[in-house]
Amino acid sequence: MKALVVMLILMTFVCALTTWAEEIPEIGKGRVMKTWSEADQEIIRREVRDQFNLLISAVNQMNACAWSEYYSKDGFLSAFAGTDYFGTRREWVDTITSYFSKRDSQHLEPLSVHVTPLAFDMALMTSQERSEVCLKSGQTTKFTHVFTMIWKKEQSGWKILHSHESWIDEQVK
Numbered sequence: 001m002k003a004l005v006v007m008l009i010l011m012t013f014v015c016a017l018t019t020w021a022e023e024i025p026e027i028g029k030g031r032v033m034k035t036w037s038e039a040d041q042e043i044i045r046r047e048v049r050d051q052f053n054l055l056i057s058a059v060n061q062m063n064a065c066a067w068s069e070y071y072s073k074d075g076f077l078s079a080f081a082g083t084d085y086f087g088t089r090r091e092w093v094d095t096i097t098s099y100f101s102k103r104d105s106q107h108l109e110p111l112s113v114h115v116t117p118l119a120f121d122m123a124l125m126t127s128q129e130r131s132e133v134c135l136k137s138g139q140t141t142k143f144t145h146v147f148t149m150i151w152k153k154e155q156s157g158w159k160i161l162h163s164h165e166s167w168i169d170e171q172v173k
Helices: 002-031 038-060 064-068 089-101
Strands: 078-081 084-086 103-119 122-135 140-154 157-169
Touching: 038 064, 038 103, 038 122, 038 140, 038 157, 064 089, 084 089, 089 103
Parallel strands: 078 157
Antiparallel strands: 078 084, 103 122, 122 140, 140 157
C-alpha cells in the first residue's frame, strides 16, 4: 500500500512537471520580445500610432466622450497632467471634460510619435506636439506638449492604462 501511494505521488509530480515544462515556451513566446520579428513589432507600432492619431482627432474636436473611449475602462492605472495626479478614470475624464468646456478651440499637431512594444499586448508611447488653445475668455496660448503613455491591447482594441502629459508655453517674441 505504501509503495502504491509513493508511486501515485511520484506519477503526479512527473505529470505536473511535464505540463509545467510544456507551458514555459508558450509563456515566454508572448512576453519576451526577442522571439518576435521586426514585422510583429512594426504591427504594434502602427496599431498604437493609429489609435493615438484618433485620440488626437478627438482632442482637436474637443469631444470628451470620444476622447475618453481611448482610456481603459478595466485597467486604468493613473494619469498626470503636469503635476496633477488622477488616480481614477472618472476623475480624469471629469477634469478633461471641464477643460474642454472652457475652450473655444484647440489644435494639437503631432511632431513625433515613438512606440516601443513591451509585449504582444503592451506598448510604451512617447510623443511631442505643437499645440494651440483658444479659451472662451479670448486668451490664446501656444505651447509644446508631450505625452508618455502605456497602451494595452484589450478585447476592444488598444487602450491607455497610464498617461502623463506636460507642456511648456512658447516664448513670446
